[in-house]
Amino acid sequence: MVPAMIKQGCSTFSGQDLACVRGGRVVFAGLDFSLESGGALVLLGPNGSGKSSLLRVLAGLLRPAHGVLAWNAGAVADDPEAHAARTHYLGHHDAIKPVLTVAENLRFWAHLHDPHAERAGRAVDGALERFGLSHLSTIPGKMLSAGQKRRTNLARLLAAPSELWLLDEPTTALDKASIKALEKVLAEHRADGGMVVLSTHAEVELPGSAELHLDRFTTPLHDDDDDDEAAA
Amino acid sequence: MNRFFEVVRRDLRLALRQGSDSVMVVTFFVLTVVLFPFGIGPEVNVLERVSAGVLMVTALLASMLSLDRLFQADYEDGSLELLVLTPAPLGVVVAAKMLAHWLTTGLPLMVAAPVLAVLLHMQADGFTTLLAAMALGTPTLSLIGGIGAALVLGARRGGVLLSLLILPLYVPVLIFGVGAIDAAVQGMSAKPHLLILAGILAAALALAPWASAAALRQALE
Numbered sequence: 001m002v003p004a005m006i007k008q009g010c011s012t013f014s015g016q017d018l019a020c021v022r023g024g025r026v027v028f029a030g031l032d033f034s035l036e037s038g039g040a041l042v043l044l045g046p047n048g049s050g051k052s053s054l055l056r057v058l059a060g061l062l063r064p065a066h067g068v069l070a071w072n073a074g075a076v077a078d079d080p081e082a083h084a085a086r087t088h089y090l091g092h093h094d095a096i097k098p099v100l101t102v103a104e105n106l107r108f109w110a111h112l113h114d115p116h117a118e119r120a121g122r123a124v125d126g127a128l129e130r131f132g133l134s135h136l137s138t139i140p141g142k143m144l145s146a147g148q149k150r151r152t153n154l155a156r157l158l159a160a161p162s163e164l165w166l167l168d169e170p171t172t173a174l175d176k177a178s179i180k181a182l183e184k185v186l187a188e189h190r191a192d193g194g195m196v197v198l199s200t201h202a203e204v205e206l207p208g209s210a211e212l213h214l215d216r217f218t219t220p221l222h223d224d225d226d227d228d229e230a231a232a
Numbered sequence: 233m234n235r236f237f238e239v240v241r242r243d244l245r246l247a248l249r250q251g252s253d254s255v256m257v258v259t260f261f262v263l264t265v266v267l268f269p270f271g272i273g274p275e276v277n278v279l280e281r282v283s284a285g286v287l288m289v290t291a292l293l294a295s296m297l298s299l300d301r302l303f304q305a306d307y308e309d310g311s312l313e314l315l316v317l318t319p320a321p322l323g324v325v326v327a328a329k330m331l332a333h334w335l336t337t338g339l340p341l342m343v344a345a346p347v348l349a350v351l352l353h354m355q356a357d358g359f360t361t362l363l364a365a366m367a368l369g370t371p372t373l374s375l376i377g378g379i380g381a382a383l384v385l386g387a388r389r390g391g392v393l394l395s396l397l398i399l400p401l402y403v404p405v406l407i408f409g410v411g412a413i414d415a416a417v418q419g420m421s422a423k424p425h426l427l428i429l430a431g432i433l434a435a436a437l438a439l440a441p442w443a444s445a446a447a448l449r450q451a452l453e
Contacts, residue, residue: 059317061452085319093310099249100242108242112318115234 010037011072013164013195019066020053027053028217029066033210035197037163038190040206043199045214051199052092054214055168058197059089085113086163090170094153098142102133102152105141110159127158131181146173154182157189165189167198179204235320236328243332253298258340261294265348276353283352284362284413291341291366292402295373298337299398300391302329302381303448316452322445330378330441338370354417361416361426365409368429375433375440376401382447404432 014034020027027050035041043051056062058069060080069076076083096105106124128134131151136144144152150173157165165186171179183205186196198204247253268286272278306312315325345366346359354362380398384390412425 061313061316063453081319081321084317087317089313089317091310091313093308093313095310095314097246097309097311099246104245108238109314111238112235112315115238 010193011163011195012036013069013071015058015064015067015069017067018054018057018064018069020050020057020062021065022053026065026218028214031067031212031214031217033212035195035210037193037195040186040190040196040198040209042204042206042209042211043197043214044211049214049218051214052168055089055091055166055197055199059087059166060084061089087166088113088157088160088162088164089166089168090153090157091168092172094149096141096144096149096152099140101138101140102144102148103128103137105152106155106159109156113160113162123161124155124159127155130158130185131155131178147175147178150174151178154185158185163194165194165196165198167196169200170198171200171202171204235318236324239315239325239328240332240335243329244335247332247336253301254336254340257294257298257337258344260297261290261341261344262348264290264293265351268352280353280355283349283354284358284410284417286352287345287348287354287362288365288369288406288409288413291345291370292373292399292406294341295337295370296377296395296398296402298333299377299381300384300394302333302378303385303451304381304390307385307451312448313452316448322448323441326378326382326444326448327441330374330444333378334371334374338366338374341370342366354413357419358413358417361413361422364422364426365412365429368426368433369405369409372405372429372433372436373402375436378444379440379447382444382451385448385451405429408432 012034013036014032016032018031018033019029031054033041043054045051053062057064060076060083063077071083071086095109096102100108103124106127110124110127125134128137131154133148133151133155136148141149141152150170154170170182174182179202186198186204186206190196196206196209198206265286268282269279272282303312306315316322318325342363345362349359349362377394377398380394380401383397384394387393408425408428412422412429415425416422
């Protein structure tokens with residue numbers, strides 16, 4: 001059901017000495033990480049420790065104040081389009097248009113990511129099924145509950161294949177059964193050679209994943225008690 | 233290119249389902265133009281003299297009405313982040329959104345303009361030039377307006393700020409649009425004016441999507 005990915009060997013995604021500055025405040029600095037095909041990285045830390053900011057940096061929405069991101073040997077900044085093509089970013093908002101149906105919403109993002117229409121068409125149906133949305137496919141986005149919207153957004157990951165998944169609190173509003181479905185999808189993605197970077201406050205089972213505690217990279221000079229999630 | 237049409241199709245579909253924007257823009261255009269005969273009196277000579285100016289100014293204001301929605305809805309629901317992360321140059325995606333904006337606002341204005349020109353007693357000689365000036369002018373309005381819409385994203389009272397930013401930039405379109413129609417009505421050639429309008433459109437076509445894309449990236453940082 002999930003389209004098999006075309007893999008060309010083993011890839012690495014790494015960051016060196018990354019720093020992020022938001023509103024004059026250093027969110028994190030001196031952060032290194034490295035991820036290989038099939039790997040997963042879980043971002044941990046209290047609110048405001050920079051999990052969302054890091055994910056936005058990894059996606060290319062934010063430029064790091066310092067440091068470099070690299071895919072295999074090449075710098076990500078040299079070819080942002082290639083990076084976008086291999087990345088799925090899932091942020092706080094679900095990007096569901098209220099007047100489009102679930103299938104239309106999904107099809108648009110799938111086609112935009114991968115314009116080969118025929119392949120995307122089949123993948124959309126499969127993706128809907130995986131997240132238990134088949135019966136909702138003709139329902140307009142405005143009728144969906146928060147959890148259903150989130151599942152539609154998650155189905156985007158499967159509707160167009162991508163190597164690197166950046167998930168910012170993907171379990172928000174999900175029920176237990178959906179979290180299980182997500183865990184299964186993540187496991188399959190990694191078995192296929194994909195990578196996952198994920199921030200969460202809930203329990204998500206990711207066997208063999210590395211953990212990155214972001215509060216260790218905040219600079220002690222700055223007081224960040226009163227700041228909410230920096231990229232909110 | 234596929235992605236370009238994908239975005240155009242999606243924005244047109246959204247506009248059709250929501251419906252309100254195009255209808256609002258054209259209604260505003262019609263109502264405002266109809267106000268002028270009430271305001272300045274029904275004398276044929278006076279109306280005929282001001283018709284070109286009234287139509288162009290009103291069309292310009294009407295097209296600005298819907299501009300603040302160009303990126304705002306996508307910005308609010310997170311779609312804009314995903315559009316920015318599309319594996320295509322952002323300028324292409326932005327150009328697609330601008331085209332969809334023109335198709336849903338500029339084009340209906342163009343269709344409504346000749347009817348209102350009759351109402352204002354514009355001489356028949358001016359009609360084709362009016363259409364030509366609108367055809368060249370309204371896309372420019374969508375393109376330049378897109379830069380403003382991207383710049384005011386996330387700002388409070390963005391709509392007001394947008395008009396302050398954009399209206400001065402609309403002046404060349406207004407001058408040469410009205411100039412073309414006046415020339416045609418007076419029996420002179422409208423060609424130089426129209427050529428300049430075409431030149432402005434060409435420049436806007438080349439520059440506006442990229443300027444707007446840069447502003448969008450800024451807004452999302």
